[in-house]
Amino acid sequence: MTDVVNQPEFALNSSLGLILVICFGLLWVAFGWYLGRSNKTHEDFALAGRNVGFAFATATAMATWVTSNTTLVAPELTYQFGIWGMVGYSFAALGLILFAPLSARIRQLLPQGYTSGDFIRLRYGPFAWRLFLLISLVYALGWLISLGMAGGILLQALSGLDYHIGMTAILFICVTYTLFGGLKAVIATDFIQALIIIIGIVLVAVLLLEHHGLESVHEQLSSNHPQLLSLLFPAAIMFLFNNIFFGLGEIFHSNVWWSRALAFRKRVAFKAFLLGGVLWLPIPIVAGFIALAAPQLGLFPPSPDMVGPSVAAHVLGSFGALVVFIVVFSALASSLDSLLAATSDLVTRDVYQKHINPTANDKKLLRVSRRSIVLLGLITWLLCLPQIATLGALLNFTGAFVASTIWPIVLGLYNPKLSGRWAAAAMGLGTITGLAMYFLVGFYVAALTACLVSGLCSWLGIYLSNTNFDWATLNEEEQP
Secondary structure (H helix, E strand, O other), X not given: OHHHHHHHHHXXXXXXXXHHHHHHHHHHHHHHHHHHOOOOOHHHHHHHHHOEOHHHHHHHHHHHHOOHHHHHHHHHHHHHHOHHHHHHHHOOHHHHHHHHHHHHHHHHHOOOOOOHHHHHHHHHOHHHHHHHHHHHHHHHHHHHHHHHHHHHHHHHHHHOOOHHHHHHHHHHHHHHHHHHHXXXXXXXXXXXXXXXXXXXXXXXXXXXXXXXXXXXXXXXXXXXOHHHOOOOOHHHHXXXXXXXXXHHHHHHHOHHHHHHHHHEOOOOHHHHHHHHHHHHOOHHHHHHHHHHOHHHHOOOOOOHHHHHHHHHHHHHHHHHHHHHHHHHHHHHHHHHHHHHHHHHHHHHHHXXXXXXXXXXXXXXXXXXXXXXXXXXXXXXXXXXXXOOOOHHHHHHHOHHHHHOOHHHHHHHHHOOOOOHHHHHHHHHHHHHHHHHHHHHOOHHHHHHXXXXXXXXXXXXXXXXXXXXXXXXXXXXXXXX
């Protein structure tokens, strides 16, 4: 039994794992450098000249949302919650689908905007803006850490290569090609990575079904782990609803998605986000199915976020491990580069330009943006060193923060009556409540309660409001 449990962790030779990392790294860095040669201004670097077409827009929306969370955490949550784990995770597609109309509205109201922070600052004023920045940066850091950790976990699970080597490699590669190419390189590499992810996930699913059909997996779970098949598993049901609001909050507030809405050509954003969400929907279900085979195979990995690679490698051997490696590496890179670029935009625009140097010229902003990418990469690397938590636990901690922004964002885009004071109260009280529930009850209710409290504050603010916001204010590129 010991041999069965331990063997999958080394389905790939450690030297081969390292060679794959180096080859991918050289390919993406060279591609980023090539694309970055046409970046002449800060707008080119941050928003790809606001000229991204439909194919690239759809690919970057789908690929960026296929993160370590989808390829590693979806199996982890299925391993813990069963059927509801993978189905509940797939409901995160609603975030992309429902952001489609919001993205069209953003493009209409904020034609000269750079970041999600620009909207909050112009719509709600400085206090709500600074609170929103704090929430955004906490979330971005949590997501960056989870992605860096996932790189280390991937290599360790498949090849036995040291966690710190994999983590360092994925961060170095993504920081370097994002530094060279900006959003243009991020979106172009996302297009390739999206194709790799779709082909790879389908291939793994087909091979798994050939080796272990649904019937044998179902029989084993029914006999020994019936709770994983139960549709009345209370914690899993709470997770389902919690994940819906977590996914909405992640996308609605994050500059990763706002920067794309502002970078896509007019009339492209709605179609791109809608199709990206539809393409993303089945991926966590396929990835989660992998984990259901773990008990049947006698696999009980030391950390639940290693279950996906371990099962695939055990069942499919070296070839399966190679496919999983390529898919997860592509998913990690497509999210890491996007998050680095979008967060550096927040640091450059909302922190540096608006708080430190309002008179900075375009060349200075471009320089600060690149330095921000390096700084974010370094901070992430330092915080990834101790491997402080599992990927699921780490990321869901941020759910309390982001879910509190859903109502202020949605109502702020469509309802002129919500004031900055009530928006700030909604975000602040929602975050505090969500964090309290995270520690007192569990991660599977943090986003749910944060969204509930934030919604109550927002609608109360509208009911008591005497204000009527002038939408034309958002057309002003610069505001004090």
